[in-house]
């Protein structure tokens with residue numbers, strides 16, 4: 271028997287999320303090629319190092335826009351910790367480090383996801399602000415700019431590492447969750463495991479949207 | 486070639502004829518641009534992408550109200566520890582075989598990182614070509630055993646070039662002779678520069694002259710720590726994820742998450 275599919279994301283949400291993901295990944299790729307002389311060859315597909323810069327500049331704009339949209343869309347659900355329930359989850363490490371029969375229940379997003387959201391939001395804003403001044407370094411002057419470059423790479427260190435955490439947990443680490451990014455639907459059992467409280471609340475309020483299965 | 490050369494600028498001999506400024510433009514085929522009168526003889530007002538060397542004019546009064554002109558030829562110092570080379574991501578700025586800092590113009594991507602890094606405020610950006618320019622100590626001439634254009638043009642002997650030790654010795658001898666506050670500027674910082682000054686007054690007297698030039702410490706943080714950390718961090722996460730997958734295993738729904746009892750968990 272097929273599991274029930276629940277609608278978890280809207281088309282708009284997925285669009286913003288993909289725009290953010292693709293621009294972020296492209297920025298990491300092009301940034302990597304600029305940062306390491308040994309990786310300058312990553313620019314070959316864009317016609318050389320200058321091409322990497324052009325793509326980085328263009329994607330920066332897409333990234334900045336989708337970041338602002340993403341923050342506006344998610345900060346209420348994912349930007350605020352709710353105590354004590356989130357604290358219980360943190361103490362149990364969300365069940366990711368040792369086996370638990372019952373992972374403490376949290377709202378739509380668990381503290382891990384919230385921490386991730388906040389990190390991306392803050393580091394993303396940091397990248398936009400520092401990147402902007404890297405376009406116009408004369409606005410700040412040499413002494414402050416020295417720190418701007420450090421912060422841009424610091425943000426890169428965090429974002430690049432977090433990207434892989436996110437990729438793992440969103441795909442093979444939590445089978446069944448990647449469909450939220452593709453079709454926007456997730457299987458009910460997976461949802462009950464990952465977002466139990468949210469499912470209960472939605473069921474209680476009668477808002478849980480079960481997708482019409484084409485049976 | 487291959488021996489280390491130093492260009493000595495003896496500011497006390499400079500008469501501000503600006504022959505060097507013109508010769509530099511001519512040799513490097515840099516155009517003249519419309520300029521601004523800012524109430525001084527200094528022209529153009531600052532180094533520009535098309536002006537790699539500039540005589541700075543300064544009116545100076547000492548404590549006894551004695552007036553003198555100060556003329557200082559500004560331009561790239563050709564640092565041994567060159568901040569601009571350390572940050573340049575494209576290899577456009579590089580150390581030549583004579584330890585000066587050359588420019589592979591065609592490689593420059595116009596990122597302006599060198600502009601912020603240079604403790605002497607030398608590199609200049611050209612909006613039209615989206616590239617940065619600066620003095621290359623006339624590398625093409627030196628390779629042909631010719632003196633740099635500015636040195637060649639100087640009528641007073643304020644500009645000379647020669648082997649490093651000889652020039653440093655010459656500078657100190659000159660300072661000895663001048664006495665007073667006279668000093669040698671350049672051989673003591675950023676690993677020693679390949680352009681050094683004989684100054685009549687203490688460095689802080691001079692307009693736009695760095696008192697304490699240093700390679701910004703942030704460059705080490707940026708290039709030696711964070712740069713490798715970006716790969717280590719991502720590598721660690723990928724390794725950690727793989728370990729997690731095989732040791733702890735992915736998150737799968739428990740039987741009670743299903744509506745009907747199911748034989749196997751998992752999707």
Ligand code: HEM
Pocket residue numbers: 293294297298300301302304305306322323324326327330331333334394397398399400401402404405419422423425426429430574595596
């Ligand atoms: C996910 C976001 C981003 C990542 C991961 C990222 C990563 C990087 C990296 C690794 C570098 C090389 C730094 C170096 O050579 O030291 C770089 C350079 C640069 N980044 Fe970003 N960046 C991001 C967003 C932005 C944004 C939003 C802007 C502009 C608003 C921007 C503008 C620049 C500029 C101007 C440079 C200097 C090289 C050039 O001229 O393109 N970046 N970036």
Ligand code: SF4
Pocket residue numbers: 560561562563564567568569570586602603604605606607608619
């Ligand atoms: S003076 Fe500035 S531009 Fe010249 S070599 Fe030193 S750091 Fe580079």
Ligand code: SF4
Pocket residue numbers: 569572573574575576577578592593594595596597598599600608616617
């Ligand atoms: S602007 Fe050009 S010369 Fe300066 S650091 Fe960037 S690539 Fe190098």
Ligand code: SF4
Pocket residue numbers: 505508509510512513537538560619620621622623633634635636
């Ligand atoms: S050495 Fe050559 S490039 Fe440098 S200031 Fe003199 S003439 Fe100009």
